[in-house]
Structures are given as C-alpha cells and as structure tokens.
Amino acid sequence: MNHIIKMLKTKTILSFIAAYFLLAGNLQAQGLHQTAKTKFLTVNGIKYAYRTYGQKSGLPLVLLPHFVGTMDDWDPSLTNELAKTHLVVIFDNKGVGGSGGETPSSITQMSEDAVAFIKALGYQKVDLLGFSMGGFIGQQIAIDHPGLLRRLILSGTAPRGGDIADNTPVIENKEKKTAEQMREFLFFTGTDNGIKESKAFWKRIQERKVDRDPDTKVPAILAQNKAIQDYTAEKDASFNAIKKITIPVLIVNGAHDRMDPPSNSLVMVTHMPNAKMIIYPDAGHGSLFQYSQDFAKQVNSFLK
Amino acid sequence: MNHIIKMLKTKTILSFIAAYFLLAGNLQAQGLHQTAKTKFLTVNGIKYAYRTYGQKSGLPLVLLPHFVGTMDDWDPSLTNELAKTHLVVIFDNKGVGGSGGETPSSITQMSEDAVAFIKALGYQKVDLLGFSMGGFIGQQIAIDHPGLLRRLILSGTAPRGGDIADNTPVIENKEKKTAEQMREFLFFTGTDNGIKESKAFWKRIQERKVDRDPDTKVPAILAQNKAIQDYTAEKDASFNAIKKITIPVLIVNGAHDRMDPPSNSLVMVTHMPNAKMIIYPDAGHGSLFQYSQDFAKQVNSFLK
Numbered sequence: 001m002n003h004i005i006k007m008l009k010t011k012t013i014l015s016f017i018a019a020y021f022l023l024a025g026n027l028q029a030q031g032l033h034q035t036a037k038t039k040f041l042t043v044n045g046i047k048y049a050y051r052t053y054g055q056k057s058g059l060p061l062v063l064l065p066h067f068v069g070t071m072d073d074w075d076p077s078l079t080n081e082l083a084k085t086h087l088v089v090i091f092d093n094k095g096v097g098g099s100g101g102e103t104p105s106s107i108t109q110m111s112e113d114a115v116a117f118i119k120a121l122g123y124q125k126v127d128l129l130g131f132s133m134g135g136f137i138g139q140q141i142a143i144d145h146p147g148l149l150r151r152l153i154l155s156g157t158a159p160r161g162g163d164i165a166d167n168t169p170v171i172e173n174k175e176k177k178t179a180e181q182m183r184e185f186l187f188f189t190g191t192d193n194g195i196k197e198s199k200a201f202w203k204r205i206q207e208r209k210v211d212r213d214p215d216t217k218v219p220a221i222l223a224q225n226k227a228i229q230d231y232t233a234e235k236d237a238s239f240n241a242i243k244k245i246t247i248p249v250l251i252v253n254g255a256h257d258r259m260d261p262p263s264n265s266l267v268m269v270t271h272m273p274n275a276k277m278i279i280y281p282d283a284g285h286g287s288l289f290q291y292s293q294d295f296a297k298q299v300n301s302f303l304k
Numbered sequence: 305m306n307h308i309i310k311m312l313k314t315k316t317i318l319s320f321i322a323a324y325f326l327l328a329g330n331l332q333a334q335g336l337h338q339t340a341k342t343k344f345l346t347v348n349g350i351k352y353a354y355r356t357y358g359q360k361s362g363l364p365l366v367l368l369p370h371f372v373g374t375m376d377d378w379d380p381s382l383t384n385e386l387a388k389t390h391l392v393v394i395f396d397n398k399g400v401g402g403s404g405g406e407t408p409s410s411i412t413q414m415s416e417d418a419v420a421f422i423k424a425l426g427y428q429k430v431d432l433l434g435f436s437m438g439g440f441i442g443q444q445i446a447i448d449h450p451g452l453l454r455r456l457i458l459s460g461t462a463p464r465g466g467d468i469a470d471n472t473p474v475i476e477n478k479e480k481k482t483a484e485q486m487r488e489f490l491f492f493t494g495t496d497n498g499i500k501e502s503k504a505f506w507k508r509i510q511e512r513k514v515d516r517d518p519d520t521k522v523p524a525i526l527a528q529n530k531a532i533q534d535y536t537a538e539k540d541a542s543f544n545a546i547k548k549i550t551i552p553v554l555i556v557n558g559a560h561d562r563m564d565p566p567s568n569s570l571v572m573v574t575h576m577p578n579a580k581m582i583i584y585p586d587a588g589h590g591s592l593f594q595y596s597q598d599f600a601k602q603v604n605s606f607l608k
C-alpha cells in the first residue's frame with residue numbers, strides 16, 4: 001500500500017511539473033506574434049525581413065501571405081495559436097514590406113525566391129501555409145520542389161487557371177475605401193456577424209505596436225498583380241499541374257469568398273490526390289482569421 | 305507540506321476514479337451497435353423497428369440511412385464512436401428492413417413518416433444525421449419541421465434538383481456484382497487504399513451477428529428509387545428551398561463520390577446560411593465510414 005501511495009505521489013508531482021511547463025509554454029506563446037523581433041537574412045544579395053516564434057521542436061510552419069500582405073497582415077489570434085505547437089516562420093517576399101530587392105512579376109519566380117529563403121534559414125523540410133496569392137506560391141513550390149514540403153495548407157486560394165476576382169478595383173480604389181473598409185468587403189461577408197468579425201480582426205492586426213513592417217509599395221503591388229493575372233489566365237483545363245501534388249494538403253475556404261470562390265477549392269480537392277477540404281459558414285476570403293481557433297485546431301490535427 | 309501531500313493524494317485518487325468511469329464508459333460504448341436490441345414502436349398503425357444506444361443525456365442523434373439501407377448498413381466504427389457522447393437512434397423507415405407498411409415513393413412522405421416516428425418516441429427536439437437519400441429526407445424535415453431539429457449533418461447527399469448518379473444500374477445489377485462488390489464500387493475509390501478501406505468496412509458491418517434486419521425487398525427499393533428520381537428531377541435553380549435551412553448544418557462528402565459528386569455539397573454550403581463543409585481525400589460516397597474516427601470527432605465538435 002505504501003508502495004502504491006509513493007508511486008501515486010511521484011505520478012502526481014510529475015503531472016504537476018508537466019502541467020507547469022505546459023502552462024508556461026502557453027503563456028509564453030500568448031502575444032508572441034505581437035512582440036517577435038524582426039530579423040534579417042541576406043540571400044543571393046537580397047535582405048529578407050522575417051520573424052520566427054513558437055515551439056522549437058518539429059518541422060517549422062512557414063506562412064506565405066496574400067496579395068499586398070506583409071508580416072503584419074497575419075492575424076495574431078491565428079499565428080499565436082499555431083505557435084503553441086509549431087515554430088511559426090513569417091517573412092516578406094522580395095520587395096515587399098521590410099524585404100529588399102524588386103518584387104518579381106511571376107508566381108514561379110516568387111516561389112523560387114521563397115524556396116531560396118527557406119533553405120538559407122537552414123531548413124531541408126517544412127510545412128507550409130499559403131493564403132490567397134500565398135497559396136499560388138505554395139502550390140508552385142509543391143510542384144517544383146516536392147522534397148521541401150511535408151504538408152501543405154491552402155486557404156482562400158485557386159489552382160493555376162482558376163477563376164478569381166479581378167484585383168484592379170482594389171488597386172485603383174475609386175470608391176476611396178480605407179484599408180479597413182477594403183478588408184471588410186474583401187475578407188468578410190456583409191452579414192451583421194461578418195461585419196462584427198471584420199472589426200474584431202482589424203483590431204487584432206493592429207495589436208503589434210513595435211517594429212511594424214513598412215507598407216507594400218506601388219511597384220511591388222503592380223508586379224504582384226501581373227503575377228496573379230498571368231497565373232489565372234494560364235488555363236490548365238485538366239489540372240495536370242496540381243495532380244502532381246501528392247503530399248497531404250488541407251484546403252480551407254469561406255463559403256462566400258468574393259475574391260476566390262470556393263469552386264476553386266472544389267477543383268483542387270477533386271484533382272489533388274491527397275487533399276482534405278473545409279468550408280466555413282458565413283465567411284469570405286478571410287475565413288482562416290474569422291475561424292482562427294477552429295482553423296488552428298484543424299491545422300494542428302492535420303500536421304500531427 | 306503534509307497538507308499539500310494529502311491534497312495531492314486526494315486529487316490523485318479522484319483522478320483515478322474519474323479515469324475508471326471514463327474507461328468504463330468507453331468500454332461500454334464499444335460494441336453497442338453490435339448488441340443493441342431491436343425494439344418496435346407502432347405509429348399510425350405501422351410497426352417501426354428501431355434501436356437506441358449510447359449516452360442518455362443531451363439530445364438524441366437520429367440517423368437516416370441511404371437508398372436500400374437498413375439499420376445494419378451503419379458502420380459500427382462510426383455509430384459506436386458517436387454513442388460515446390450521444391444517444392444514437394437508428395430505425396427503418398416504412399416498409400424497409402424490419403419496419404412494416406408500404407414504402408412511400410416520395411421524399412416528402414418519407415420525411416413525414418420519420419417525423420411521426422421521432423415524435424412518437426417522445427422527442428420534441430433532436431439532432432439528425434442523414435446519409436445520401438437519408439440526407440434528402442433530413443433536408444426535407446429541416447424545411448418542413450424546423451422546430452424539430454437543433455442541428456443537421458448531411459453526408460454524401462444533394463439538394464432537391466441535385467445532380468446525382470442514376471441508381472438503375474444498381475437495381476438491375478447486370479454485371480452480377482455481389483453486395484460487397486457493389487458497395488466497393490459505389491462507396492469507395494478504386495485506389496489500393498480505397499479497396500482496402502472497402503474490405504475493412506464490409507467486415508465491420510457484418511460484426512453484428514444477432515437479430516439482424518431482413519433485407520430490403522424489391523417493392524421498397526423501387527418506391528425509394530422513384531422518390532430519388534423525382535427529388536433530383538425537380539429543379540430549383542436558385543435553391544430557394546435550402547436557403548430556408550437556417551439551423552447549423554455540417555456537410556460531409558468524399559472528394560470522389562461517384563453517386564453524389566461533391567459539387568452538390570458545394571451548392572448546399574453556398575446556399576444554406578449556416579453550413580460548414582468537410583471533404584475527405586481518396587474517398588467516395590462512404591466517406592463517413594472510411595473516415596469514421598475523424599468524422600465522429602467533427603460531428604461531436606459540431607454538436608457541442
């Protein structure tokens with residue numbers, strides 16, 4: 001009996017120690033996105049701005065942002081949740097935000113640049129999450145550098161030749177919308193709930209106060225827009241390119257994405273040999289932010 | 305210190321007691337599908353065969369089976385998992401399996417019969433899971449009896465006017481396929497993995513040895529087939545009927561469902577105001593069985 005009590009005592013103490021470290025880990029992960037230091041790495045003569053935070057063990061999870069997006073356009077409620085179980089790597093592609101050089105005007109070149117940067121960080125294998133244009137780049141990397149990726153997460157994106165909305169109104173902004181109004185229209189639905197979610201999202205991406213990225217400049221925006229237009233114009237009727245993506249893929253979309261309708265996601269899930277798909281209700285292009293907690297849970301389960 | 309050790313000891317003992325009950329609950333749930341007694345309830349002069357098993361608390365989860373399907377066509381690996389957190393109710397609709405009466409030849413009448421049976425069991429509110437033709441019935445119940453349902457799960461199904469495969473080859477069976485071969489073709493993909501999953505599924509649905517349902521008879525099959533043909537022939541171009549389903553809906557499909565392609569699921573998720581969708585890789589019509597563990601996890605989370 002004494003022996004059993006002793007064993008139980010040891011078990012309890014070990015459990016408490018484990019709980020302490022778990023708690024400490026969680027506390028540490030809170031707010032990491034808001035405070036992670038911007039670092040720089042020079043690759044092929046170009047200085048890339050990047051930040052890393054979260055758990056050190058396991059494969060890094062590299063995030064590729066949307067059209068015009070910088071590191072500060074990721075929602076902390078998503079990235080901090082991912083950081084609880086992964087090392088999150090965010091960076092600005094060439095000529096965007098805090099990175100130097102000239103933004104290329106093709107998705108293929110952007111993917112080559114991302115690969116060079118990832119390898120320069122010393123990673124031989126990573127998991128990748130691409131949002132919107134970042135998803136185009138993610139697919140291109142999976143096709144051209146299959147050995148580099150273990151798993152791929154694609155949110156609000158389309159295959160080459162996909163049917164997406166024209167970005168021109170966003171660039172010309174004739175209706176003189178503020179950045180917040182633009183985001184509300186593009187990323188969320190117009191329901192009461194959608195508008196509420198948009199406001200909450202906008203507040204969250206302002207939470208990082210220090211060391212924010214410079215805004216993306218016009219030449220970079222125009223180059224990205226050309227890359228997107230060429231990518232969607234290049235029809236691949238039988239979707240042979242994405243059939244080559246044999247790694248596990250998780251595809252996520254909002255049911256009412258105006259930018260990138262979920263019909264594109266359906267094309268991807270039915271042509272990629274190993275893809276799972278989740279579509280969120282009353283959500284638009286920014287469904288990964290609106291459902292950040294469920295999305296992170298799905299990602300963590302998918303990457304396990 | 306003694307005080308702390310005493311507290312820790314109490315906590316440990318409580319944890320062990322909790323773990324015991326958790327384990328006992330899980331063990332109890334194992335095999336419930338295989339052993340649950342068939343019961344009968346007479347409603348409007350018709351004797352319905354049904355079985356209930358699982359947790360008594362919370363709303364019952366009523367399951368509506370596919371074309372030709374009886375209670376024995378549910379996969380125990382799915383239903384037993386659901387039974388760990390829900391009271392699972394399976395039954396045979398009028399003229400099917402062990403239930404008496406004549407099978408109606410319209411989805412609307414089948415839904416009226418299902419509602420009468422559910423109410424006769426004494427339930428005022430339930431959650432519902434409809435698979436394939438069961439999903440047609442589920443949608444019809446949600447439209448005509450919105451007060452009866454809290455949440456709705458639809459697997460491998462279509463809206464009224466949806467684009468599904470013709471059942472005639474199944475009925476005529478000119479290729480003389482066995483029931484298992486037929487299931488392999490209709491419910492799974494032809495990949496090595498699909499065939500392996502099909503064999504495992506077939507084995508599982510044979511696990512119940514006692515008190516099995518009689519096979520569904522030809523008049524019932526023909527009546528169901530007419531109901532399905534009329535349901536899909538009745539076009540509703542703007543999908544006004546399903547727009548009325550405002551309760552939370554979870555839509556599930558295999559990426560390569562030959563019977564009921566996921567394009568139908570996309571129509572549902574974009575027209576129902578509060579629907580979430582999951583599409584499984586390398587899976588056909590029977591994705592809910594192939595991915596029974598993940599599916600049950602998603603259902604449990606959705607119903608929470």
